[in-house]
Amino acid sequence: MRARPEKSRYDVVVAGARVAGASTAMLLARRGMRVLVVDPTPLGSDTLSTHALMRGGVLQLARWGVLDAVRAAGTPAVRRTTFHYGADAVRVDIKPRDGVDALYAPRRTVLDRALVEAARASGAEVIHGISLIDVARDASGRVRGAILAGPDRSPRTVAADLVVGADGLRSNTARRIGAEVEHQASHAAATIYGYWAGLSLDGYQWRYVPGLSAGLIPTNEDRACVFISMSEERFRRQLPMGLHELYYAVLGEVAPEASDIVATQDPVQIRGFAGHRGFLRRPWGPGWALVGDAGYFRDPITAHGITDALRDAELLANAVEGGREEDFEAYRSARDAAARPLLEVTDRVASFDWTLEVLQSLHLELSRTMNDAAKILTRLDDRASPAHLAAPAEAIDARMAFTV
Numbered sequence: 001m002r003a004r005p006e007k008s009r010y011d012v013v014v015a016g017a018r019v020a021g022a023s024t025a026m027l028l029a030r031r032g033m034r035v036l037v038v039d040p041t042p043l044g045s046d047t048l049s050t051h052a053l054m055r056g057g058v059l060q061l062a063r064w065g066v067l068d069a070v071r072a073a074g075t076p077a078v079r080r081t082t083f084h085y086g087a088d089a090v091r092v093d094i095k096p097r098d099g100v101d102a103l104y105a106p107r108r109t110v111l112d113r114a115l116v117e118a119a120r121a122s123g124a125e126v127i128h129g130i131s132l133i134d135v136a137r138d139a140s141g142r143v144r145g146a147i148l149a150g151p152d153r154s155p156r157t158v159a160a161d162l163v164v165g166a167d168g169l170r171s172n173t174a175r176r177i178g179a180e181v182e183h184q185a186s187h188a189a190a191t192i193y194g195y196w197a198g199l200s201l202d203g204y205q206w207r208y209v210p211g212l213s214a215g216l217i218p219t220n221e222d223r224a225c226v227f228i229s230m231s232e233e234r235f236r237r238q239l240p241m242g243l244h245e246l247y248y249a250v251l252g253e254v255a256p257e258a259s260d261i262v263a264t265q266d267p268v269q270i271r272g273f274a275g276h277r278g279f280l281r282r283p284w285g286p287g288w289a290l291v292g293d294a295g296y297f298r299d300p301i302t303a304h305g306i307t308d309a310l311r312d313a314e315l316l317a318n319a320v321e322g323g324r325e326e327d328f329e330a331y332r333s334a335r336d337a338a339a340r341p342l343l344e345v346t347d348r349v350a351s352f353d354w355t356l357e358v359l360q361s362l363h364l365e366l367s368r369t370m371n372d373a374a375k376i377l378t379r380l381d382d383r384a385s386p387a388h389l390a391a392p393a394e395a396i397d398a399r400m401a402f403t404v
Contacts, residue, residue: 003129003150009159010036010125012320013146014166015132015173018047018108019306020292021166022115022126023313026064029122031321036158037116037124038148039167040131044113048193048273050227050303051105051219052204054370057307058100060314069114070106076218077102080203083363084255085356094203103204107220111306135163135176135288143177143287162320163288169276171294179281179290183340185347188275189301190235192247193227195219195269196262206303207255208359211352214254215303226251226258229301231352232275243272273300278343278350283335284319284328291316296339299350302366304342311338341369 012028014021017039025037041047053061061067071077079102083090094103106114116126129150136145136157145159165173201224205216211234217225228250238246247270252259276297283295292309312335319331345366348354354362 003127004156005036005038005127005148005158006125007034007036007158009145010034011160012036012162012164013038013132013158013160014164015039015146015171016166016168016292016294017041017043017116017119017126017128018112018166018168018292019115020294020309020313021164022112022119023060023064023310024164024166024291024316025124025126026115026119026122027314027317028320029119029124031317033320035119035124036160037119037126038130038132038146039126039128041128043116043128044109046269047108047112048271049108049225049306050215050217050300051107051111051225052215052217052303052306053104053106054304054307055094055098055100055103057310058103059098060307060310062099064118066114066118067104069117070104070110073106073110073114073220075104075106075110075220078104078203078218082203082205083360084205084207085360086209088356090360105204105217105219105225110220132163132165132167132173132176135173137287141286143285161287164316165288165290165294166292167294169293169297171290173288174281174290174294177285177288179283179285179288179295181279181281183280183343185278185299185343185350187299187347187351188232188277189213189229189299189350189352190232190275191227191229191273191300192243192250193225193269193271193273194247194262195223196226196258196265197223198261198265199224199226199258205255208356209254210354210356212250212254213301214251214258216255216258217303226255226262227300228254229350235274244270275299275350278347280336280339280343283316283332289316289320289328289331296335296343298339298343298346301350302342302346304370308339308342338372341372342366345369 011033014037025035029035079094134147135143201218207214213229278298283290319327
């Protein structure tokens with residue numbers, strides 16, 4: 001596979017080829033821009049994720065012509081989500097609306113690859129195995145390109161009108177450009193993930209007992225992503241017992257019937273995330289922009305990160321196409337209007353300082369704030385969808401909610 005850019009200059013260089021980066025590159029390439037995307041990880045490699053797409057995320061993929069690839073990979077359709085508050089269950093059916101009749105939770109080996117392939121098909125140049133190690137600046141300090149390197153760390157400078165950081169929570173791009181954090185959450189949940197067969201889930205399952213939560217999410221290969229979450233304090237205090245042992249112990253408390261099935265299987269990819277406080281970074285400046293977790297991170301306990309990234313990719317693509325400072329400031333304003341209320345509610349959920357009754361009220365507030373955030377999409381059109389991929393008119397009605 002080629003490990004060097006074809007050109008010395010691009011309109012846009014994107015650091016990161018996962019959900020946010022690949023989506024942004026695809027949208028910009030469909031608008032006629034010369035786009036280079038680099039990523040140090042192999043194509044189709046896995047990463048920690050809750051996987052769950054909400055209605056807005058499914059609609060975006062459908063509008064862009066990417067949802068068919070997700071379905072073709074055997075991603076199961078989800079037509080119900082259930083919230084368990086202790087012994088009480090609240091079931092919500094996924095009603096057909098806005099062209100969406102089901103939700104999906106693809107493995108990142110499926111979703112990221114589908115978005116990369118769509119970006120390439122749209123004309124973007126995507127190279128795995130190299131990464132952005134710094135940005136190039138002119139005498140005024142404006143970013144004018146990216147300094148890239150492969151495994152041998154030999155640097156190469158590529159000129160660009162815009163460098164986009166889509167390189168995740170610990171974004172090197174954000175660090176190199178000095179993007180300041182403008183809002184910081186107060187809490188972070190620690191999470192442990194595993195993949196299991198034999199659970200026969202009826203859609204998304206969200207489970208809560210005082211001080212703990214779990215998500216059971218049907219995904220590819222007839223497996224479910226089963227994650228458990230707890231406070232940072234409990235995670236640190238109990239981690240000496242071992243990651244696997246802590247996972248089994250908490251799962252037994254919050255979802256005992258799943259724990260009984262899991263206990264009969266060998267561990268599959270049990271991985272931990274010690275938690276990170278959510279934040280909003282300044283998302284743009286002279287010659288640079290941030291998208292996805294690089295610019296906005298929300299605790300995974302509310303499982304909406306992928307949907308947020310898909311939305312923000314299109315908001316950023318619109319700003320880049322406009323090209324003026326006011327267009328980028330509109331991106332910032334729209335992102336913050338959607339993100340800040342969601343970040344604040346999520347922060348309260350991640351605190352684990354709630355009763356089950358309080359938690360239900362927080363979930364209702366989360367639903368309302370997500371409905372408000374969805375109104376941003378009413379300003380989006382289907383410019384990003386080539387004619388041969390465009391969805392039916394009813395499928396691109398943007399009056400959807402991010403809620404189920």
